[in-house]
Amino acid sequence: MVNCYAEILMKIAIIGDGAVAEGLAREFGEAAGVTLIQQWARKTHTVAELAPADLYILAISDGAVAEVSGVLPLPKGSVVAHTAGCVAMADLSPRIVNRAVIYPLQSFTRGRRQADFRRTPFFIEGATPHALQTVRRAAEAISDSVVEMSSERRARIHLAGAFANNFSNAMLSLGELIAADAGETFDTLRPIVAETFAKALDMPSPRLAQTGAAQRGDLYIQARHLAILADTHPELTTLYKEISNRICRISKKN
Numbered sequence: 001m002v003n004c005y006a007e008i009l010m011k012i013a014i015i016g017d018g019a020v021a022e023g024l025a026r027e028f029g030e031a032a033g034v035t036l037i038q039q040w041a042r043k044t045h046t047v048a049e050l051a052p053a054d055l056y057i058l059a060i061s062d063g064a065v066a067e068v069s070g071v072l073p074l075p076k077g078s079v080v081a082h083t084a085g086c087v088a089m090a091d092l093s094p095r096i097v098n099r100a101v102i103y104p105l106q107s108f109t110r111g112r113r114q115a116d117f118r119r120t121p122f123f124i125e126g127a128t129p130h131a132l133q134t135v136r137r138a139a140e141a142i143s144d145s146v147v148e149m150s151s152e153r154r155a156r157i158h159l160a161g162a163f164a165n166n167f168s169n170a171m172l173s174l175g176e177l178i179a180a181d182a183g184e185t186f187d188t189l190r191p192i193v194a195e196t197f198a199k200a201l202d203m204p205s206p207r208l209a210q211t212g213a214a215q216r217g218d219l220y221i222q223a224r225h226l227a228i229l230a231d232t233h234p235e236l237t238t239l240y241k242e243i244s245n246r247i248c249r250i251s252k253k254n
Contacts (some may be wrong), residue, residue, distance in 0.1 A: 099131060
């Protein structure tokens with residue numbers, strides 16, 4: 001008996017070999033309603049080896065989107081989408097009629113899988129109704145939160161993600177650095193970090209979870225902190241002051 005369902009599966013090819021490409025390939029490879037036919041990369045494949053697909057997802061560096069989309073021999077009529085949060089859909093080659101964006105607001109690390117990927121929000125955009133419908137169907141195969149959004153608004157979401165994700169992680173690294181001055185490892189900070197993020201996620205707004213010397217307006221403790229930094233990491237004193245001032249202003253609004 002012929003399996004007709006297999007014939008209507010959307011064929012997806014992912015272009016790229018970085019962390020985002022790896023993560024999306026894993027999710028699409030296990031999703032229902034779509035079939036991942038290839039993960040193509042310039043380092044390991046030739047142009048001639050690029051397989052025919054309904055949707056090509058460019059999970060590549062932001063600066064390479066225009067170049068790669070302009071040189072790959074993609075089938076006419078296929079949908080081509082990039083995954084970059086801060087790159088406009090218009091940056092895709094104008095020779096591609098069905099341009100699109102399929103941006104996951106998520107942190108990807110090689111070899112690591114998110115606990116519940118379906119909670120990851122996807123922001124989509126399409127230059128044609130067909131392109132939009134295609135990326136919507138693909139995104140809904142692996143996510144329960146799919147939102148159509150313009151390139152301008154998406155760039156702002158990407159910026160918000162940089163503050164919430166990249167910058168917060170950088171702060172954890174600085175905490176680890178300063179703890180090492182006291183002879184301790186990051187393990188000492190794990191309980192307070194876990195509680196901090198748990199409160200931020202449980203409360204209506206992370207502003208309500210703010211604690212510490214800056215939130216209390218405790219200038220004595222802040223001066224002590226700055227004195228320690230001046231002796232150990234003077235390059236961090238300006239950062240400490242700027243963040244403390246920001247916390248103070250936010251706390252006054254609560």
